[in-house]
Amino acid sequence: MDALKLIEQSSMKAEAPVIEVGDLVKVHVRIKEGEKFRIQVFEGTVIAKKHGGINETFTVRRVAHGVGIERVFPLHSPTVEKVELVRNGKVRRAKLYYLRDRVGKAAKVKSKV
Secondary structure, eight states, X not given: XXXXXXXXXXXXXXXXXXXXXXXXXXXXXXXXXXXXXXXXXXXXXEEEEESOGGGOEEEEEEEETTXXXXXXXXXXXXXXXXXXXXEOBOOSXXXXXXXXXXXXXXXXXXXXX
């Protein structure tokens, strides 16, 4: 088990971003198109964090053209270039799945002051 933990520690990112549920974030994702790579930015609200350690993931939700889009990102993946914190959210839940049923301003999360 110690060998697995050493491998796990070595493959984790040193500067893992500190994000919490409810935060508005910009996730810079590396996308391969043919032989070239490009960076795509996905901005939205963090509605869930799962697992821990090397397997940690976070779910980001945004509404584009009236359609809700959710993406799950592995925190320590090499395809995730960086995660920018736009603003902190004030929430009282660990998972914000109730935002899926909300429309318009009701789907917004208050920001911390």
